[in-house]
Amino acid sequence: MVVSSPAAPPTPWSKSLVEPKIEPSAYVHSLSNLSGDVTIGANVVIAPGTSIIADEGAPFYISEGTNIQDGVVIHGLEQGRVIGDDEKQYSVWIGKNTTITHMSLIHGPAYIxxxxxxxxxxTVFNARVGHGCIIMMHALIQDVEIPAGKYVPSGAVITNQQQADYLPDVESEDLEFTSLVLGMNDA
Amino acid sequence: MYVPPLRPPNHDDTYISGEVTIDPSAAIAPGVLLQASPNSQIIIGAGVCIGMGSILHAYEGILEIETGANLGSGVLILGKGKIGANACIGSTATILSSSIEPQQIVLPGSLIGDKSRIVVVQKTVAGIDTINETASFSPEE
Amino acid sequence: MYVPPLRPPNHDDTYISGEVTIDPSAAIAPGVLLQASPNSQIIIGAGVCIGMGSILHAYEGILEIETGANLGSGVLILGKGKIGANACIGSTATILSSSIEPQQIVLPGSLIGDKSRIVVVQKTVAGIDTINETASFSPEE
Incomplete structure (x- = not known):
């Protein structure tokens, strides 16, 4: 067996010194993997099969009323922070009443x-996504800041700021579509 | 199209919730989630293979995986519909409220049943996206 | 992009069903499904590596992975055929009833085999079929 190098990445099963802080009204499924300096706000729902691990990049903040669906991964790089709405620094900040759907990857530094x-x-990685944005399916958002209220179509790869600036605004039909998806998950 | 990498599941067992029927000859890899909402059900037929970390979530009806169908790993199937006998769903594909005919193939990483608004996204000044460029080989040519 | 580190398996997660022969020097990651239908078999040679969550499902014949071949994660191989010695199969590729020559490389996410069975889906952002898009990894061009 080869001796592991000292630069080996920290492992998710290593116990962080800081335990997650979870509001009593939040629901965290027993089959989710939640560890490190993570704050979970009121009425947040964390579905089974999710992995929210603040081991390298920390802390994470998930604001009230937000929904994290099955198969989502939230993790952060050791370097790089975003400014949350409370003016503090975070590896990952997720705002209120936001939905992170199945199998999405939110990789810090990231602000949603x-x-x-x-x-x-x-995937959202090294990026800021403004209030009220809709990002559809199989999209990549990396190294950009998306202004509030923008729509990212399915399959889009948004990796430079010029693309982000020219995104269209969210329209009512987009909201209808997303509420359909939300209904699915609530059922 | 960009698809995030596969990851190992954080649990080894199959998680089953709601009305789910699985044929004993079906092979289900670790970390699979099978969830049927109220008034919905999941039926998994004989000889079906479901790859690691796949998620099946039935909603407003029956989601049936017919005999001998193969689902790769990290597949996401939502809503109702039927995956036909001996169909093949490539890894990391997403199928939203749709049916697949028997024997048919869904390419890895594809997205089926997406009815969201289509918009053409602006490209860069040069019209070249370096990330895409590196990955733009056409395979099996 | 950083990929979350792998967790060691809590137990041997390989699911084996039917007539499957594995050389002791082969390395098989967790979450792999090896299924040989009746009258079919899977043979895995020396030094073969099979990545996490891959599925090998033999039917109507012999599916052989020759010495030193490497399969990425989430690979789906169905039917009969031979993956030649030291061939390299990229992650999430799908291979249907086909053989790969020794030393050959199959790109990640590609489909090898019966193209006539591919599901035709709606246009995507780019106005290109999802099929072409996913197979060629070329996003919104």
């Missing part, structure tokens, strides 16, 4: 605003 929708299997 209030009332956002992140579609199936989409």
């Amino acid at each position: 605003g209030d009332d956002c929708f992140i579609g199936f299997r989409s």
Whole structure:
């Protein structure tokens, strides 16, 4: 067996000194993997099969009323922080009443605003997503800041600021579509 | 299209919730989630293979995986519908409230049943996206 | 992109069903499904590596993975055929009833085999079929 190098990455099973802080009204499924300096706000729902691990990048903040669906991964790089709405520094900040849908990957440094929708299997990495944005499915958002109220279509790869600035605004039909998806999960 | 990498599941067992029927000859890898909402059900037929970390979530009806169908790993199937006999669903594909015919193939990483608004996204000044460029080989040519 | 580190398996997660022969020097990651239908078999040679969550499902014949071949994670291989010695199969690729020559490389996410069975889906952002898009990894061009 090869001796492991000292630069080996920290492992998710290593116990962090800081335990998650969870509001009593939040629901965290027993089959989710939640560890490190994570704050979970009131009425947050964390579904089974999720992995929210603040081991390298920390802390994480998940604001009230937000929904984290099955198969979501939230993790952060050791370096890089975003400013949360409380003006403090976070590896990952997720605003209020936002939905992170199945199999999305939120990788810090990342900021996601209030009332956002992140579609199936989409990735947000080293980016800020403003309030009220809708990101559809199989999209990649990396190294950009998306202004509030923008719409990212399915399959889009948004990796430079110029693309982000030219995104269209959210329209009512987009909200209808996302509420359909939300209904699915609530059932 | 960009698809996030596969990851190992954080649990080894199959998680089952709601009305789910599984044929004893079906093979289900670790970390699979099978969830049927109220008034919905999941039926998994004989000889079906379901790959690691896949999520099946039935909603407003029956989600049936027919005999001999193969689902790769990290597949996401939502809503109602039927995956036909001996169909093949490539890894990391997403199927939203849709049916797949028997024998048919869904490519790895594809997205089926997406009815969201289509918009053409602006490209860069040069019209080249370096990330895409590196990955733009056409396979099996 | 940083990929979360792998967790060691809590137990041997490989699911084996039917006539499956594995060389002791082969390395098989967790979550792999090896299923040989009746009258079919799977043979895995020396030094073969099979990645996490891959599925090998033999039917109507012999599915052989020759010495030193490497399969990425989430690979789906169905039917009969031979993956030649030291061939390299990229992650999430799907191979249907086909053989791969020794030393050959299959790109990640590609499909090898019966193209006539591919599901045709709606246009995507780019106005290109999802099929082409996923198979060629070329996003919104």
